[in-house]
Amino acid sequence: MLPSQKRNDAVELSDIQTFAAVARTGGITRAAEELNTVQSNVTQRIKALEAEIGTALFERHSRGMTLTGAGKRLLPYAQRMAALSREAVLAARDDGEPKGPLSIGSMETTAAVRLPPLLADFHRRFPAVRLSLRTSPTADLVTGVLEGMLDGAFVAGPVAHADLTVTSAFREELVLVSARRWASLAELRAGTPESGPTALAFRTGCTYRQRLEQIFVEFGWPSAARFELGTLDGMIGCVAADMGVTLLPRAVVERSAMNGSVTMHALSPSHARVETLFIQRRAGHQTSALHGFLSCLTRDDDIIAA
Amino acid sequence: MLPSQKRNDAVELSDIQTFAAVARTGGITRAAEELNTVQSNVTQRIKALEAEIGTALFERHSRGMTLTGAGKRLLPYAQRMAALSREAVLAARDDGEPKGPLSIGSMETTAAVRLPPLLADFHRRFPAVRLSLRTSPTADLVTGVLEGMLDGAFVAGPVAHADLTVTSAFREELVLVSARRWASLAELRAGTPESGPTALAFRTGCTYRQRLEQIFVEFGWPSAARFELGTLDGMIGCVAADMGVTLLPRAVVERSAMNGSVTMHALSPSHARVETLFIQRRAGHQTSALHGFLSCLTRDDDIIAA
DNA sequence: CGCTACAATTCATTTTTCGAGAATTCTAGT
DNA sequence: ACTAGAATTCTCGAAAAATGAATTGTAGCG
Numbered sequence: 315m316l317p318s319q320k321r322n323d324a325v326e327l328s329d330i331q332t333f334a335a336v337a338r339t340g341g342i343t344r345a346a347e348e349l350n351t352v353q354s355n356v357t358q359r360i361k362a363l364e365a366e367i368g369t370a371l372f373e374r375h376s377r378g379m380t381l382t383g384a385g386k387r388l389l390p391y392a393q394r395m396a397a398l399s400r401e402a403v404l405a406a407r408d409d410g411e412p413k414g415p416l417s418i419g420s421m422e423t424t425a426a427v428r429l430p431p432l433l434a435d436f437h438r439r440f441p442a443v444r445l446s447l448r449t450s451p452t453a454d455l456v457t458g459v460l461e462g463m464l465d466g467a468f469v470a471g472p473v474a475h476a477d478l479t480v481t482s483a484f485r486e487e488l489v490l491v492s493a494r495r496w497a498s499l500a501e502l503r504a505g506t507p508e509s510g511p512t513a514l515a516f517r518t519g520c521t522y523r524q525r526l527e528q529i530f531v532e533f534g535w536p537s538a539a540r541f542e543l544g545t546l547d548g549m550i551g552c553v554a555a556d557m558g559v560t561l562l563p564r565a566v567v568e569r570s571a572m573n574g575s576v577t578m579h580a581l582s583p584s585h586a587r588v589e590t591l592f593i594q595r596r597a598g599h600q601t602s603a604l605h606g607f608l609s610c611l612t613r614d615d616d617i618i619a620a
Numbered sequence: 621m622l623p624s625q626k627r628n629d630a631v632e633l634s635d636i637q638t639f640a641a642v643a644r645t646g647g648i649t650r651a652a653e654e655l656n657t658v659q660s661n662v663t664q665r666i667k668a669l670e671a672e673i674g675t676a677l678f679e680r681h682s683r684g685m686t687l688t689g690a691g692k693r694l695l696p697y698a699q700r701m702a703a704l705s706r707e708a709v710l711a712a713r714d715d716g717e718p719k720g721p722l723s724i725g726s727m728e729t730t731a732a733v734r735l736p737p738l739l740a741d742f743h744r745r746f747p748a749v750r751l752s753l754r755t756s757p758t759a760d761l762v763t764g765v766l767e768g769m770l771d772g773a774f775v776a777g778p779v780a781h782a783d784l785t786v787t788s789a790f791r792e793e794l795v796l797v798s799a800r801r802w803a804s805l806a807e808l809r810a811g812t813p814e815s816g817p818t819a820l821a822f823r824t825g826c827t828y829r830q831r832l833e834q835i836f837v838e839f840g841w842p843s844a845a846r847f848e849l850g851t852l853d854g855m856i857g858c859v860a861a862d863m864g865v866t867l868l869p870r871a872v873v874e875r876s877a878m879n880g881s882v883t884m885h886a887l888s889p890s891h892a893r894v895e896t897l898f899i900q901r902r903a904g905h906q907t908s909a910l911h912g913f914l915s916c917l918t919r920d921d922d923i924i925a926a
Numbered sequence: 927c928g929c930t931a932c933a934a935t936t937c938a939t940t941t942t943t944c945g946a947g948a949a950t951t952c953t954a955g956t
Numbered sequence: 957a958c959t960a961g962a963a964t965t966c967t968c969g970a971a972a973a974a975t976g977a978a979t980t981g982t983a984g985c986g
Binding site for chain 2: 961962963964965966
Binding site: 341342343353354356357358361374375376377378379 | 932933937
């Protein structure tokens with residue numbers, strides 16, 4: 315074995331976390347608030363950290379602090395270190411029996427139709443796991459997983475990132491949904507104003523929304539009105555009331571209470587096909603709880619085939 | 621952005637480092653020595669850590685401590701956390717101008733003939749880098765790089781590890797080296813006892829040594845005597861004195877002072893060809909110093925071609 | 927130009943944590 | 957039972973971190 319050479323340039327986690335708080339909030343005062351302490355304290359620790367590293371991490375100006383180059387280079391390590399530390403204690407606690415907390419993220423649509431049976435199955439098999447589900451647009455889910463806030467998430471593909479492991483979960487057929495009175499796409503195009511119908515979609519970061527934008531461009535409605543909704547039921551309700559059109563997985567519409575009040579318009583495969591992926595962090599230890607979750611997911615593969 | 625959920629299960633670096641020291645030494649007393657502190661202190665911190673995690677990390681018995689399952693799961697994180705922390709401050713300090721310390725490892729043979737011009741070139745271009753070179757067998761070099769003790773190393777291929785980035789550096793032709801009086805392999809086989817000549821090699825972990833073992837088996841000398849040397853010159857000297865034979869890159873023998881006193885015997889390509897690889901950790905930030913080193917390495921590619 | 931508001935820093939003080947050393951317990955081996 | 961090696965417990969002092977108040981510094985404004 316190589317003799318261990320002592321480079322004493324290590325830095326404690328708590329130091330780098332106060333650093334990250336200052337960087338995030340852009341000021342010592344707000345960081346102190348966030349960390350439940352006083353400014354003077356934060357000042358001191360930042361100064362100590364800068365002394366330890368030997369470079370200024372922030373530029374001070376009268377309205378707060380901004381990162382220097384060195385600070386920018388350091389920042390990404392804050393999250394990685396925090397995630398690693400958390401993962402370490404989880405790994406130690408995890409005796410192979412799935413239990414404890416498990417945070418899963420999901421797109422709204424997947425949560426509505428695909429997850430209920432899966433979660434029921436999971437809870438039946440692993441009742442000791444305290445599962446929490448959070449719905450967000452795909453973009454937020456990806457960062458959530460990368461930053462360790464979520465253990466895994468269901469997102470719309472394709473996704474490619476070196477630090478993520480991707481598992482194919484479900485295949486969906488997207489359909490354009492309009493009010494019932496429009497029996498076909500042709501009728502819809504004929505019956506709407508030149509600029510097109512209003513596009514109903516979730517907020518930015520949702521992959522379906524981006525795809526809807528594309529489709530609108532191809533239909534010659536580049537400047538159609540946009541309307542953002544926060545909930546699935548709200549969206550289908552608005553479509554039923556002929557406020558506009560939206561893009562959703564066929565299964566979601568079919569299972570909706572308003573199913574009878576809307577028409578689904580099939581799209582070309584390139585537009586319609588979308589794969590729902592389950593993503594998790596690649597690095598290091600996989601929680602038993604997460605492992606159990608994946609086993610439920612793959613066991614239900616027949617659902618995908620069907 | 622997802623609201624940040626506060627899981628307060630993080631653990632400080634220093635805690636986990638004392639944990640690692642105890643695990644490594646197998647006892648609190650020795651760990652305390654290594655950490656330059658007293659036992660009571662180590663006891664307390666281990667207890668605190670166990671309390672924080674909520675599980676016993678060690679089994680106590682009268683002759684020291686051994687890891688529990690939880691401890692075994694935690695241990696790998698110790699090194700990863702330490703490496704990450706060190707890397708963080710290096711990244712912050714590194715302003716793009718290569719400087720500061722750079723630890724490179726190398727096999728003995730590569731250090732002897734390939735590195736001198738490379739290092740000279742590197743030092744001319746980046747005088748601010750304090751380069752340190754350490755020679756070890758391939759196996760130790762690989763762990764050294766993985767554990768962050770070395771920034772990079774020259775090892776005998778093939779190497780495959782998910783956490784390593786591999787660059788092809790040099791191609792060598794291995795030759796069997798004997799005393800001068802043996803003009804050919806046939807003569808050597810005829811003139812040595814049934815069991816074969818003595819095999820001279822570096823200590824365990826050296827890739828060339830393993831290959832020499834293979835060759836001896838194929839030559840029908842499975843139980844030939846072995847002799848371990850620590851230095852290259854010593855080895856060639858012993859061969860010249862007809863103490864035995866060894867396996868070395870042709871270039872090494874050609875440049876040796878004892879060149880005239882030994883014979884080189886060519887081997888079949890499958891035995892002779894060996895590639896020297898430069899390995900570095902894959903994850904995260906690459907030091908400017910290391911980047912500069914790599915630029916020297918690839919610039920000298922003509923050396924490989926030649 | 928001075929005043930105000932906001933923000934970081936400094937400083938004196940208190941609190942908490944950490945480390946040292948001595949005493950104690952525990953256990954295997956004799 | 958005794959001893960030696962090893963971990964734990966306990967107390968005390970020192971170092972480090974947190975606190976709160978006072979200070980400095982700067983942009984915006986009358």
